[in-house]
Amino acid sequence: MGKTNNDKQCTFGKLSDILPENNLGRLKARIADLKQLTKDSAELGEGMFRIVADLRAVAAPGDDMFVFTPKLAQNVQLLKTVFRDCDDVKFRFFKTAGRQAVLVSLDGMSDTPTLEDNILKPLMQANTSNFDLKQFIEEKLTVATVNIETHANIAVEAVMSGNALIMIDGIADILSAGATKHVKRSVSTPVTEENIRGPQDAFNETLVDNIVLIRRRAKDPNIKIRIVQVGERSKTGVAILYSANLVKPGLVEEVERRIKSLSVDQVLVSKVVEDAMVEHPWTPFPQLESTERPEKVIAAIYEGRVGLIVDNTPATIMVPCTYASIMHAVEDYTMPASVACLVRLSRHIAAFIAIYTPALYIAIVSYHPGMLPTGLAISVAELRARTPFPSFLEAILMEALLELFQEAVTRLPKKLSGAASMVGAFVIGTTVAQAGLVNPLLVVVTAVTAIASYAMPYYSFGLALRSLRVPILLLAATLGLYGVMLGVIIVTIHLCSLRNFGESYLGGILDVALWPDWKDGLVRLPQKFMKNRLIEFGAQDEKRRGGDTGHGQS
Amino acid sequence: MANLEVKNKMSVAQFGVLVTAAMFGGQIIGLPITLVPQAEQFAWVSVILGGGVFFTAAWIMMKLGELYPDRDFTVYLPELLGKWPGLAVIGVFISLFLMVTWLNFNQFSKAVAFFMFDRTPSDVIVMGMLGVVVYCALQDLGTIIRVAEFTFIVSALMMGTIWVLGIFNFQPENLMPFWTDKPLGILQGTISIWGVYGGYEIILLLFPLIDRTKGNLTLALAAAIAFVVVTSIVIVVLTVGVLTVEGVKSESYPTLVVVRSVELPGTFIERLENYLLVAWIPSVFKTLAIFVYVISQTMTKIWGFADHRPWVLALTPVIFVGTTVIDGLELVKLVDKAVTWLGLALSWGIMPLVYFWAKRRKRGVASGGG
Numbered sequence: 015m016g017k018t019n020n021d022k023q024c025t026f027g028k029l030s031d032i033l034p035e036n037n038l039g040r041l042k043a044r045i046a047d048l049k050q051l052t053k054d055s056a057e058l059g060e061g062m063f064r065i066v067a068d069l070r071a072v073a074a075p076g077d078d079m080f081v082f083t084p085k086l087a088q089n090v091q092l093l094k095t096v097f098r099d100c101d102d103v104k105f106r107f108f109k110t111a112g113r114q115a116v117l118v119s120l121d122g123m124s125d126t127p128t129l130e131d132n133i134l135k136p137l138m139q140a141n142t143s144n145f146d147l148k149q150f151i152e153e154k155l156t157v158a159t160v161n162i163e164t165h166a167n168i169a170v171e172a173v174m175s176g177n178a179l180i181m182i183d184g185i186a187d188i189l190s191a192g193a194t195k196h197v198k199r200s201v202s203t204p205v206t207e208e209n210i211r212g213p214q215d216a217f218n219e220t221l222v223d224n225i226v227l228i229r230r231r232a233k234d235p236n237i238k239i240r241i242v243q244v245g246e247r248s249k250t251g252v253a254i255l256y257s258a259n260l261v262k263p264g265l266v267e268e269v270e271r272r273i274k275s276l277s278v279d280q281v282l283v284s285k286v287v288e289d290a291m292v293e294h295p296w297t298p299f300p301q302l303e304s305t306e307r308p309e310k311v312i313a314a315i316y317e318g319r320v321g322l323i324v325d326n327t328p329a330t331i332m333v334p335c336t337y338a339s340i341m342h343a344v345e346d347y348t349m350p351a352s353v354a355c356l357v358r359l360s361r362h363i364a365a366f367i368a369i370y371t372p373a374l375y376i377a378i379v380s381y382h383p384g385m386l387p388t389g390l391a392i393s394v395a396e397l398r399a400r401t402p403f404p405s406f407l408e409a410i411l412m413e414a415l416l417e418l419f420q421e422a423v424t425r426l427p428k429k430l431s432g433a434a435s436m437v438g439a440f441v442i443g444t445t446v447a448q449a450g451l452v453n454p455l456l457v458v459v460t461a462v463t464a465i466a467s468y469a470m471p472y473y474s475f476g477l478a479l480r481s482l483r484v485p486i487l488l489l490a491a492t493l494g495l496y497g498v499m500l501g502v503i504i505v506t507i508h509l510c511s512l513r514n515f516g517e518s519y520l521g522g523i524l525d526v527a528l529w530p531d532w533k534d535g536l537v538r539l540p541q542k543f544m545k546n547r548l549i550e551f552g553a554q555d556e557k558r559r560g561g562d563t564g565h566g567q568s
Numbered sequence: 569m570a571n572l573e574v575k576n577k578m579s580v581a582q583f584g585v586l587v588t589a590a591m592f593g594g595q596i597i598g599l600p601i602t603l604v605p606q607a608e609q610f611a612w613v614s615v616i617l618g619g620g621v622f623f624t625a626a627w628i629m630m631k632l633g634e635l636y637p638d639r640d641f642t643v644y645l646p647e648l649l650g651k652w653p654g655l656a657v658i659g660v661f662i663s664l665f666l667m668v669t670w671l672n673f674n675q676f677s678k679a680v681a682f683f684m685f686d687r688t689p690s691d692v693i694v695m696g697m698l699g700v701v702v703y704c705a706l707q708d709l710g711t712i713i714r715v716a717e718f719t720f721i722v723s724a725l726m727m728g729t730i731w732v733l734g735i736f737n738f739q740p741e742n743l744m745p746f747w748t749d750k751p752l753g754i755l756q757g758t759i760s761i762w763g764v765y766g767g768y769e770i771i772l773l774l775f776p777l778i779d780r781t782k783g784n785l786t787l788a789l790a791a792a793i794a795f796v797v798v799t800s801i802v803i804v805v806l807t808v809g810v811l812t813v814e815g816v817k818s819e820s821y822p823t824l825v826v827v828r829s830v831e832l833p834g835t836f837i838e839r840l841e842n843y844l845l846v847a848w849i850p851s852v853f854k855t856l857a858i859f860v861y862v863i864s865q866t867m868t869k870i871w872g873f874a875d876h877r878p879w880v881l882a883l884t885p886v887i888f889v890g891t892t893v894i895d896g897l898e899l900v901k902l903v904d905k906a907v908t909w910l911g912l913a914l915s916w917g918i919m920p921l922v923y924f925w926a927k928r929r930k931r932g933v934a935s936g937g938g
Contacts, residue, residue: 502850503704521713
């Protein structure tokens with residue numbers, strides 16, 4: 015045993031000699047630690063029990079934390095329990111009409127002058143005799159929004175939203191007064207969707223401001239706004255905007271149903287809501303359109319579509335969305351129709367180039383060089399002879415480099431991205447070709463492809479096009495032009511099969527049933543020819559002007 | 569049409585495009601080699617006569633559908649003719665479409681292999697196209713209609729543009745003499761080009777899905793047939809005008825040779841037959857996708873399935889094996905002939921009889937009831 019075993023001798027000794035970590039002194043110390051832990055646990059358990067007991071002091075209905083009572087002390091205790099360790103929640107005790115009262119607010123989220131001048135001042139000056147709360151609210155309280163809350167959950171949420179909670183001893187009614195004011199970005203110019211002649215104001219991160227931007231553009235009571243909350247913890251507001259007498263029957267209800275079925279902890283970006291709405295989560299193509307331009311949303315609403323403004327994010331969603339709607343830009347309507355037609359057509363061609371040009375290059379160079387004019391074929395062969403890789407590998411190398419630089423430039427701060435772009439242009443444009451890794455013609459092809467993907471009016475759509483390039487390249491490398499055509503067909507089938515809220519993503523563009531939509535589809539005709547709304551979105555009123563003058567819901 | 573629900577109905581115009589897409593496809597490239605040896609310079613007359621003949625057949629099928637507006641032929645044929653005779657007619661329909669699918673796959677893969685991949689086995693080409701066709705046929709009807717519309721319009725525009733370039737080598741004297749001493753050849757040609765018009769039979773299955781409240785279905789059918797007539801006339805006239813009758817007889821793919829002979833000096837474009845083949849690929853694809861969907865949907869209805877997709881998957885090996893088994897020129901010709909006679913038997917033998925029988929029974933029921 016122990017050391018004696020090493021010597022193959024049988025000797026006897028103390029246990030602590032053999033196992034020094036078990037000596038009496040150390041064991042005593044460990045037992046003392048254990049005792050302390052047990053004591054702490056007991057105290058913690060007791061604390062938790064007290065919290066639970068506090069919360070359960072007053073019987074509350076199923077999903078409520080507690081119910082308010084006429085006893086101010088008890089209400090304060092309950093609220094303090096809820097706001098335990100929330101140092102930014104302020105309790106301001108004062109007297110009103112001879113009674114003890116308290117004002118609960120969230121520091122920084124509530125407007126101090128409003129709290130002082132419009133809430134505290136009138137309350138402190140209230141008459142002692144015959145104090146009637148309802149009469150006081152109607153005659154003295156000078157805040158725009160006052161609600162009497164009975165549910166604890168709503169009251170707590172009101173405080174967290176920046177409202178002030180007023181509790182008066184002897185009165186069970188709790189007042190929630192609107193005093194929200196917080197730090198926010200002011201309305202500024204669009205960052206991702208700049209234009210030349212269109213409006214220059216864009217959505218910011220505040221739901222209320224964004225709704226104002228919409229309301230200011232259309233003084234139309236038929237534009238309805240429903241606000242629902244999503245996110246179990248974040249309680250983010252999502253505004254559903256639509257025109258009551260235009261929207262396709264059933265669409266708003268379906269949108270609301272999908273939003274309400276969203277079961278997430280928090281909604282910090284509108285993409286979370288978008289993901290809940292789409293039926294094909296794995297497709298690279300954006301199935302809902304988002305914008306930071308208010309005029310785009312109002313135009314969509316007047317086409318019978320639905321807008322979704324998500325609090326805390328400037329990206330506003332429009333549903334349904336199709337390829338045609340994605341390819342529309344605000345500039346199309348601020349330039350002459352003839353020019354807009356050309357721009358739109360070039361945009362569609364750019365979408366094709368963005369996916370298929372490298373694949374066509376590989377297919378023709380590798381499988382069908384006979385399709386090239388003789389001079390060009392010889393020139394290409396000469397260029398390719400200088401590079402060690404097969405054309406497919408060259409293309410993949412270029413794609414990888416391009417993606418690396420794009421990602422780096424996107425992630426870097428603005429000051430550095432310029433430098434990175436220069437390095438990228440130098441490396442891709444010159445050095446790679448000079449080093450004989452890639453032939454210069456492929457550099458041209460890749461550059462054209464990248465520029466074409468930047469021409470897309472919607473950034474996410476450009477990303478989707480980029481993501482398809484390599485699979486199509488593989489098809490081209492395997493089956494030449496036949497493979498490219500198979501790729502074209504696969505993409506077409508996929509895009510036609512995408513149907514969010516019933517609309518075929520691509521199918522509508524050449525659908526004979528939607529033929530009249532061509533006026534604002536592949537091309538854009540002058541406004542005087544566009545008397546009808548797009549059939550595709552199923553607006554109730556087909557006429558754009560001179561039709562409905564009613565103000566009620568149809 | 570309402571937008572939120574699943575789009576399994578189609579408008580008359582959509583049906584018009586769908587039926588045109590079903591007809592205008594695989595056999596269009598092989599038309600001159602089938603027709604010109606029989607009708608020679610007067611192949612265009614055969615095309616026009618064929619248009620009339622097959623429009624009448626399609627019209628009879630439409631009229632039959634009108635007698636049973638809410639049911640397709642898998643429901644009313646067994647009721648009308650009895651279970652087994654009804655199923656036998658449906659069997660003819662399925663066999664016809666299956667054989668046409670084999671034939672189209674076969675001819676397509678041979679042409680593509682011949683002009684684009686001389687060292688690639690045609691089976692590889694069949695596999696690629698079959699995969700894409702199956703992917704499309706697995707979708708719902710609404711998607712298939714939209715895919716067919718898209719590919720039809722795009723491919724027809726591309727093919728038309730390339731074909732018209734053949735006019736640079738067109739010599740009108742090759743169409744002479746302007747009279748024939750072989751009227752029988754023209755008539756033979758008329759019935760031998762069923763393959764070019766074949767596809768209108770889909771009306772038997774899809775009739776209840778057509779929303780007939782707007783538009784004229786007869787007009788849509790006529791427009792579909794007229795489109796095929798016009799394109800076929802352009803093809804045969806251009807082919808004979810460029811190659812002469814004897815030239816057409818000696819070529820395996822005269823249409824592609826016509827396009828190959830076009831030279832556009834000073835342009836970037838050479839070897840136009842490759843471009844034509846590229847444009848032909850979506851054209852063949854949409855025809856085959858519609859056919860596979862129609863076969864699988866018919867099987868679904870007969871066997872009482874709720875979903876057509878298992879039948880699409882079950883048909884995949886059958887189509888592949890059938891396509892690869894048809895090997896050799898003689899066998900292809902035999903199958904082509906069998907398909908033509910089967911198509912004619914269905915269009916001009918069985919369905920007119922069924923129509924008159926159904927009409928008689930309806931009249932009997934009406935007079936009995938009244």
